[in-house]
Amino acid sequence: MRLATAAMLLVATTMTACGGDKDDGAKASAPKAPATIPELTKDPLTLSFIWFDWPPAKALETFANAEYKKERPNATIKVNTVPNANWHDAMFTQFAARKTDFDIAILDSQHIGEAVTNGNILDLTDFVKKNIDVEAYNPYLLAAYGQYPQAETGKRDENASLYGLPLLGDTWTMIYRKDLIGDKPPQTWDQMISAAEKCQSENPGVSGLAFHQANGSDAAAVTYNTVNGVYGGNLWDSKTRKIDGVLNDAAGQEAMDVLVNKMKPLTAKGSGNWFIDEVNAAVAQGKACIAFNWIAASGGLLDPKQSTLGTTREQILDKLGFATLPSQKTNLVPLGGMGMHVSAYSSTANQAEALNFMEWFERADVQKKWAAAGGVPSRTDALESPEFLNAGPFNQVYTDSVPRMRDMWNVPEYARLVNIENTNVNAALNGAKKPKDALDDIAKEQQGVLDSSGRKGGGGL
């Protein structure tokens, strides 16, 4: 009897505890940041970021502590990092707890919809109007890292709200072996495949291509999306929210066929789980003729300590070339990089400091210094500055690629959409599914996710 009473009490407590969340629904929209930066504290303060573990994270912490401290000596910048695979979960589980140990979330551009819809980040529209020179940016870059609902490719909707500002721009670069395929990079996708094929046959032990194929993060999905764009395909029709019939149309099928039947055979055996580090390792060890990787992750390729291609940076650069992606039916390239977003659960003092940091970071002089420190800025003046263009051999590639960029969907369902695409493309690349079946499954399953909002139970399957 006592046991039963205790159990009933516990169930009642549980129900009461759960019932507390029912009020949250009304608050499920992004709170607004003030237009003017509030008064900043004079007490010591740590401004925390969250990002994934890669060289730009370390570069940001070093740069910000060196430069921002000149303006705000009482502020210390801490960039907390997690493994890439846990990046989304690390941010959104804290958002779910309505308490974050970071003040600025560095979100992938596609995470914006989820964070905005859940009210996890501040609406910066008024703040941007008052403090940021929006004319100084390529409109699409500003939109990609902050606007929600998502902008059309290449455009920005000036009436839409902004929830973030650019931190690090990025896109894919084609890395090619000048000593094996010549100084001039292939100009079309067909030429690139032919060059890789020839290089592989002439150089035993060196594979023709190296690119992302893993089923984690957005690895295989970005690879397919890139080929899809180059071959004139579309990921979806954003106005009608239609994927089935759009992604798997003739252009989409051709892109999948090229990827699986023409490109995959030119990769190394067992490369079906490769991502950023593995592709870089293959290039640095001289095992690939042509590779594709994110520019922001390519700096290590020039480090003689990590390379077998030369004992100095110059020797490595004699062998490695960096170029914009070849075009085919279109010249689209993938948009990478991330923006800064203020956590809605950070303290008032830290939110004020975060806004001040963002205003400072987007200044013309600071953007050039960020470029010189190894970062990829977003302001057009910084992108065209000698500080940026001379900082790395791939920086010109980024500047040239900006007008060609296309992003994925940034809807709240992004994490599930990308998982469906990753697993199916990975399955096609590794022989677990036929290319056509994989593409049709992606389209069907993704459409199911977009259409399942009114479903009674079983969401997420």
Next chain:
Amino acid sequence: MSDHVPLTTDRPGQVASAAPPAPGRSRRLGDRGLAVAFISPALLLLLAMSVFPLLWALYLSFTDYSATRGGPANFVGFGNYTAILTSAQVHTRALTTLIYVVGAVGLQTVLGFGIAYLISRRTHGRGVLTTLFLVPMMLSPVVVGLFWRFMLDAQFGVVNSMLGSVGLGQVEWLTRQRTALLSLVVVDTWQWTPFIMLIALAGLTAVPKYLYEAASIDRASEWFRFRTITLPLVWPLLLIAVMFRAIEAFRLFDLVYILTNGGPGVSTETLSFHIYKVAFLGFNTGTASAYGILMVLVVIVLTQFYLRYLNKLKEG
């Protein structure tokens, strides 16, 4: 002053019930109160850390609640359960998990018992050998996953390098459908065979020597002794070890996450890995809770059947 309880009693056949309370002890705090006071911290901790989350998950499993979206937790009845039980995706993961559990636990049982049997026959170096065999079990599964991932790498891994040195070709251990699941079975077997070995060794050591001596006098063969003495006596203990390992293997997550991330495609996604995706990629907390509750139910039901069989075996 408190009243003293007599140590002896006038009534024959009765024994003094308790020692006198210590001087200064409160009258109100009797033996029962003291017991409750000592147990309650552990009990509260158990309620807060295990029972409460379980009941909460049970409640959420009947709703469409999402941890990130917030908003009201709308009651959906058995909607989540029906969706899970009828989902083709879940059936695929269940089959993968079943193949994995049968493969890994079967292999571990055969190897673990075999090693234990061999060790039990040794008189010298038994302790050292046992300790050495136990090392893999003491490592974190994440560490084990990471170094096996390097070892099984098709390009740079030591396993393919060794195969190459004996004239065999490269094997894509982690990126082909069949070899990826096999790799998971092999790595799990490497780590957890010692567990079965340890339990089997305990059982083998406990077999009375006189039985073997009697069998020797009767000139029983080695195989006869194994079949009629060793195996029947160790079998119940071995089955308990198998049960523990099967439960562990059923909820495998870490090795999959590190070694294959469920790939290629979803061919090595286990039920636990799928729950993780449902819970954290789309933050469908209600569905994930129902999924978790169903897994707990499966384990409880199967374990009950298993324990009944063990009890019958014991009685027999």
